[in-house]
Amino acid sequence: MIDLGVKYTGGTAGAADTSLSPVKIGFVNQQGGTPAFPEYEAATEAAVQFANEKLGGVAGHPIELVKCVLQTEEDGQKCGAQLLADPEVKIAILGTSVVGNATFYKTVNGKFPVLVSAAGGVADSTTPHVYELDGGSAAILQAFAATAKAKGAKTAAIVSTGNAGGKYVAGQVLDPGMKAAGITPKVAYVSDTATAPEYTSAMQAAGAASSDVVVLIASGADMCVNFYNALAEVGSTAPVLTAYGCYGDPVPDATGGGPVGWTFFGLNENQRAATSPEASLYRAVMQETGKGEFTNVAAAPMAFADVFAIAQMANKLGVDGLSGSAYEAAIKELTAPLFLVPGNIKCGSYPDPAQLGLCGDSAAVSIYNGSEWEISEPFKAVTLK
Known part of the structure; x- marks a missing residue:
């Protein structure tokens, strides 16, 4: 399990050194009201904990989430301002939200890129500097x-x-x-x-x-x-x-x-699939970190996958090379395989301009065969430019 995590994050087996400065990731999500999507926070926290305890964080530095909650449209401005006020936040994850997304992106204004785990509104797909690593x-x-x-x-x-x-x-x-x-x-x-x-x-x-x-x-x-x-x-x-x-x-x-x-x-390979090593890792980590109740809720694995992708980019860039522009360049260089993401990856090359931020070309496909959940060949939706 650790070897598979190292493969997708580029880290080193072992714990991060908590005496070193943290690598901060902004995390914004709609929760605490109606509707609420706490599963994305749970999966993000589980991935960060696993990376810090088993995968060396980022080059030995611990990963730290800087969180902000969306509940109203106005919260988008609040969260954008909060993350911008922390000079160590160079990238953010938006779990999922149906309010405040556009306002958040407008406030951040491209100062750092944002990965969206599951799109909840049009702005998630049409805003520059905002990316969804799958086919959406x-x-x-x-x-x-x-x-x-x-x-x-x-x-x-x-x-x-x-x-x-x-x-x-x-x-x-x-x-x-x-x-x-x-x-x-x-x-x-x-x-x-x-x-x-x-x-x-x-x-x-x-x-x-x-x-x-x-x-x-x-x-x-x-x-x-x-x-x-x-x-x-x-x-x-x-x-x-x-x-x-x-x-x-x-x-x-x-x-x-x-x-x-x-x-x-x-969006992601079915997390229930018995034969998928990635799904098995995800299920095990969610259980071990006390997040098991959220394992199979919606597209929570994509939030987990976003943490792995950021860790991979940060390990390549090096702690001293992290910046919003460096992360954005690294996002555009990401290629398959990414953790639990089906098909090919080429961010910023989707043929439909209304889907500016999509990175993947496929949808994951699965069935239940009467005894277990099976992953089928992904459905290739587009040819990336």
């Missing part, structure tokens, strides 16, 4: 349509969360994407607090019982469980396509280990 939701949405077409589907029932993000994804991105692939979609929405009968009604409204594929855009693992139960209620046996939100802990418990016949698309 753009790759996942392309994977939905392409996979449905590959399965020979002519019709698709799409059941989506009815919040603003879900309506945008299902109605303005996935619906036209399916049509472009020659598939006729029908979309139905449910609230994030929908009851079991509401899921059944949504399934019926979307025509799930007679559709060739069924697509779920979920806001959380509980929604995946309700959706699974509703499938049986309406009698649908069609293949199901969904995303990383359905990796969550309630899903295996409610489905007898996992839902057979579902294909999962993610």
Whole structure:
């Protein structure tokens, strides 16, 4: 496990020297209110602890997180100012947030680069000096349509969360994407607090019982469980396509280990996969650092991966060579493999200008085969320039 960590961080086995000056990483995340995403903080903390205790930190110096919480739009300015006030912060991670992102980036104004673990708004993908190391939701949405077409589907029932993000994804991105692939979609929405009968009604409204594929855009693992139960209620046996939100802990418990016949698309390799050395390391570290309850929540592994990527860059640059501009140059030189990230990496070269900050070209693909979770070949969404 330590050798694998050293491979991805460029560190040295052993503990960092706490008497040396820390290498600081800013960390901004939405939590403490509604909605909240504490899993990204947990994964970031676990990666930092593991790197400091087992991987030599950065060139023997301990890594230190400088944290700030987003709960309102105004907090973006507060967090930007806080990190700028610390001259030792040369790079930051934004876990995920649906408020304050644009204001945070505007305040930082490119003084240092920001890695986004999971995009929560348009600004995360369109702001200069802001990067997402994977293929993002753009790759996942392309994977939905392409996979449905590959399965020979002519019709698709799409059941989506009815919040603003879900309506945008299902109605303005996935619906036209399916049509472009020659598939006729029908979309139905449910609230994030929908009851079991509401899921059944949504399934019926979307025509799930007679559709060739069924697509779920979920806001959380509980929604995946309700959706699974509703499938049986309406009698649908069609293949199901969904995303990383359905990796969550309630899903295996409610489905007898996992839902057979579902294909999962993610930002990172499925952290449940038994055969992935990277996923095994991630699971072990989350447990050993007391963060186990957050292991399988959403795309928490991407926050973990962001710490490893920063450590890798910092070890190459050297502690005396760290600066915002040096980190940004190093980000643009990152190549695969990165920890848990599928496909190729070339930051700043995404062909779609609306996805300025995406670095990866693929979505992770996995299934549950009836006994374990398997990683399939990544879906290559684009050719990086």
